[in-house]
Amino acid sequence: MLSRVAERMFWIGRYMERVESTALLLRVNTNLALDLPNSKHVWASLIDITGDKDNFHETYQLENEQNVVKFLTQGETSSIRTALKNARENARTSREIMPREAWEKINKLHHFVENNLKKPLKREGRDAFLGEVIGRCHEFTGYLTGCMSVTQAFNFMKLGRKLERADMTTRILDIGCYNLNNPKHTELVDYERLLWTSLLMSVSGYQMYRQHVDDHVNGEDVADFLLRDEHFPRSVDFCLDEVSECCEQLPLSDEPQRATNLAQRRIKNSNVIDLFSSGELHWFIDEVQLDLARIHHQVETTWFTYRNDPAA
Incomplete structure (x- = not known):
């Protein structure tokens, strides 16, 4: 296998796992914030987990719910959108290696995320959106496990x-x-x-x-x-x-x-x-x-x- 192909496959694995993990973190901590009298530590912790605090503060001053959710769903570095975009690009150039349906699952998830992030991701619709992202990541991983040599x-x-x-x-x-x-x-x-x-x-x-x-x-x-x-x-x-x-x-x-x-x-x-x-x-x-x-x-x-x- 050519090194460049191996690298693309490796990064598809990393990026798709990152999409799922970030969505799960946001979903769980949105619910946690509702149970705490002060949720500021919840949102600050999510930025700490990404290790991307400097990039966050280039755009935002406050580590509050609105800013952290936007950063982790739409930001240029540690977001669901960016990880999925990178996974999709690696998959697009590896379609001869992967099952066709696996590429289609990534592509459809990409369009789903893009369509849903055209407007602010408010709390009332956030759980459903993140749950769908997590579920589709599971579908992708499960399909590969069951159908890829x-x-x-x-x-x-x-x-x-x-x-x-x-x-x-x-x-x-x-x-x-x-x-x-x-x-x-x-x-x-x-x-x-x-x-x-x-x-x-x-x-x-x-x-x-x-x-x-x-x-x-x-x-x-x-x-x-x-x-x-x-x-x-x-x-x-x-x-x-x-x-x-x-x-x-x-x-x-x-x-x-x-x-x-x-x-x-x-x-x-x-x-x-x-x-x-x-x-x-x-x-x-x-x-x-x-x-x-x-x-x-x-x-x-x-x-x-x-x-x-x-x-x-």
Whole structure:
């Protein structure tokens, strides 16, 4: 497979996962804001999760509901619209690789989003819009899983999706821990269980947590579940196992596999409960995020070097 084609498939996976994750974050936190006496931390946290605060403040002064929703649905960098536009462009130039119906699903979702964002996305219609986006992303992923041959192209797309998912889980968990442990946010302590529940819902993990961990939602168990659970599809450990499996199916994978193994060992050998109790979880998550960045770097340098590839 040409490097440029592999790269496009990888980014389709990352961007479509980003569309779904952003829509889910907005949907869950819109509902959370209704249950809190002061929702300013909710909206500020969403910008922190994206890591795009500088770009946000180039356009907006206040981190309020109206501005954050517009930024995350229509902005030029970290929005649903931008991620979907990029996914669609990569899919358009890869139509000979993907099933035709998969391209059609991305294209139809693109037009749906564009048509619905022609006017401001007010709260009363937001849940339905975001639910439709999430559902169509599930359709796309499910269709590929059921109908696309498991070739190198499929594995590159899956690799991108799993890396993006692991990264988003660490970001959501990190910001959640920060908000609840920040002395400036003492008013949130009374809503601790609600906030941890909302965090689980932001990764579609609430029911699985209750089934496999405990009916009682608490921070240390949530952190351990999202980082180390071997069975939940959005835990970092599960995603890294999937990344490793993808690497095994691809040629010249020694360096990406080595970087992935390092991240896996860090997660599997950790005691998240102790890290949470000692206040060191933030620093641990920082290290995990650096591990994920190293994996991405190795993926790029190993497989996406088409500028120097005479066959490209």
